[in-house]
Amino acid sequence: MNTTDTARVAAAKEALKYVKSNYVIGVGTGSTAMIFLRELRNAISGGIISDVLLVPTSTETEIEIVNLGLAGLLRYPWQVDHIDVAVDGADEADRAKNLVKGGGAALTREKIIDYWAREFIVIIDEAKLVDKIPMKHPIPIEVLPFAWTIVKRRLEEEFRGKVELRFGSGKRGPIVTDNGNYILDYTPGTDIDPVIVEREIKGIPGVVEVGVFNGKKVSRLIIGKTDGSTIIL
Numbered sequence: 647m648n649t650t651d652t653a654r655v656a657a658a659k660e661a662l663k664y665v666k667s668n669y670v671i672g673v674g675t676g677s678t679a680m681i682f683l684r685e686l687r688n689a690i691s692g693g694i695i696s697d698v699l700l701v702p703t704s705t706e707t708e709i710e711i712v713n714l715g716l717a718g719l720l721r722y723p724w725q726v727d728h729i730d731v732a733v734d735g736a737d738e739a740d741r742a743k744n745l746v747k748g749g750g751a752a753l754t755r756e757k758i759i760d761y762w763a764r765e766f767i768v769i770i771d772e773a774k775l776v777d778k779i780p781m782k783h784p785i786p787i788e789v790l791p792f793a794w795t796i797v798k799r800r801l802e803e804e805f806r807g808k809v810e811l812r813f814g815s816g817k818r819g820p821i822v823t824d825n826g827n828y829i830l831d832y833t834p835g836t837d838i839d840p841v842i843v844e845r846e847i848k849g850i851p852g853v854v855e856v857g858v859f860n861g862k863k864v865s866r867l868i869i870g871k872t873d874g875s876t877i878i879l
Contacts, residue, residue: 649872651681653771657870658682660878661733661769662689664866667696670726672759673711674734675704675752678769682733683707687714701729703759704752705824723759732763736859737783738776739768743864743879744840746779748786748857751812751823757855765865772871779840779858784831785847786812786857793852794828800850805843806835827854 647655658681665671665686673683689695699721702708711720734756736745745768747753760766776782789797798809812821812829820828834843844858867879 650771650773652874653773653870653872654678654681654769655685655870656874656876657769657771657868658685660868660870660876661767662686662695664731664765664767665689665695665698665733666730667698669730670699670701670721670728672701672703672729672732672734672763673707674732674760675707675750675756676735678735678771679707679733680710682769683710683714687716690716699726701726701759703734703756704750706750706752729759729763731765731767732760733767733769734760736768736770736774737857738774738779738781739770739867740776740779740861741879743768743861743867744779745859745861745864746783746785746857747859748788748829749783751786751788751821751829753786753857754788754823754825754827754855757859760859761863766863767866767868768864769868769870772869775869778837780834780838784808784810784833785843787830787832787847788823788825788827788854789830790852790854791826791828794830797850797852798830801830801832801847805832805847808833808835825854
């Protein structure tokens with residue numbers, strides 16, 4: 647196990663302390679969230695946690711739930727009336743717990759589940775803790791295909807900075823989300839106020855969701871360190 651994996655496992659195990667039997671759990675998307683899901687599977691198979699339900703935030707997470715032998719616990723939002731706790735990762739986070747999410751193009755379903763949860767716990771390795779967001783990653787924005795050029799132009803003219811339509815390997819054309827939409831990656835030209843940017847970009851017609859998550863929505867930010875310890879903000 648490399649040092650990054652050690653940090654992620656430490657964060658995932660710490661998050662398990664906030665998961666109880668009979669909980670409805672929102673399960674995030676991405677490499678760190680998948681580590682949490684595997685740790686949760688171990689706790690279930692070991693009899694430490696029982697009678698939980700799992701609500702995925704992406705088809706990736708849904709498939710991993712099935713592959714881990716937990717298909718019987720899989721539920722969709724319309725099958726539950728609440729989420730007790732959501733555990734998710736982030737592309738980067740600041741000390742006010744503001745997040746950039748959506749590197750895996752699952753930001754809309756993640757925000758629906760994470761913001762709905764009674765507790766929203768974010769797990770990251772220490773390399774993802776930054777002084778301000780965004781620092782290392784662009785802000786993902788999910789847009790209707792019909793509107794992507796309009797949204798791109800408005801972002802560049804009104805918000806400044808650089809905007810690119812996301813393409814990926816393994817398919818021709820742009821990345822298509824689980825919701826059938828496109829992703830624009832926006833790199834601001836100046837420092838931003840995360841709360842204002844989240845609200846104002848979301849207000850552009852054609853934008854489905856923006857990958858800035860308000861730190862006030864985050865119950866705990868668990869930071870795994872390479873020595874296996876954790877810090878909780």
